[in-house]
Amino acid sequence: GENVEQHPSTLSVQEGDSAVIKCTYSDSASNYFPWYKQELGKRPQLIIDIRSNVGEKKDQRIAVTLNKTAKHFSLHITETQPEDSAVYFCAASIVNSGYALNFGKGTSLLVTP
């Protein structure tokens, strides 16, 4: 099945700096790559996603890039703020498993003032 690796597991940055989280996937048939943000004790919420026919997508301070050849995708957060502190999960869709999302293990991001 699909295997999604995510790095780093923890990331600490100062307010205003950029944060980058990277993921790789194994199933070349995957074609949908979302990023979820999970605050402590709450449900994951979608923050941005990208499909395989696009190389980059941006939404204000958040951007995602996809390299299908290398099978990796990254989340970029610019001008980080303390409220960006949370756990971030990347995921890839498994085409042959009911389109279920296979998640990475998460990155705990801490933005210090």
Add this chain to the structure above:
Amino acid sequence: SQTIHQWPATLVQPVGSPLSLECTVEGTSNPNLYWYRQAAGRGLQLLFYSVGIGQISSEVPQNLSASRPQDRQFILSSKKLLLSDSGFYLCAWLDRGNTEAFFGQGTRLTVV
């Protein structure tokens, strides 16, 4: 609009007791439904998914089972809980017209 309901929010159960967690979706028909488990400080592990009534696929062998008695109802069960079943259980649905998955509020299960 579509909404997903999951209950209970928290649950403390003794080892060996049964479990039933329920998830229902409103405002859509024939959704794909999923159960995920998140151990403390860990990622989201896919447990079961369902593409239709009575159709259940399991991703990992375990002490749990799932059922889908109605189109918009997904139930996670166990006959005898183990300590290792503790975790945060999340139900999710996916509209086949889209690929975005929406999560329920989650159930924090503690087996004691």
